[in-house]
Amino acid sequence: MSTDNQFRDEPCFVISVAARIVGVHAQTLRHYERVGLIWPSRTGGRQRMYSMADIDRLRRLKALTEDMGLNLAGAEVALKLMNRIEELEGEVEQLTEAVKILQGQGQRQRPPDASGTSRSNPTSRTPRPIN
Secondary structure (H helix, E strand, C coil), X not given: CHHHHHCCCCCCEEXXXXXXXXXXXXXXXXXXXXXXXXXXEECCCCCEEECHHHHHHHHHXXXXXXXXXXXXXXXXXXXXXXXXXXXXXXXXXXXXXXXHHHHHHHHHHCCEXXXXXXXXXXXXXCCCCCC
């Protein structure tokens, strides 16, 4: 699995192959690059090279424009929002792990009180009866 992610951003497809994989004309890919929707890598001879991440972005773009009827401006906004959602989901996962670690450390550091139970909330006390 890590090898899949390792090569995901590695440019390995020329424009004609990328266009065939996505199912569009090579001129469409050139247009997408011109309007700033895709940023393929370039070789020393200025040949466009597309990675699997680029192919995935192009597939999303094609689905948004052809299947869902968005124009290119709308598709660009949708792609930005999808990317931001993925970033935020990653942050949530990291924060959830950090909370679990901190909670585990907190449970180990709290000594039991006199009754033998751990003090999970030191500010809460059992109410005393009123005479």
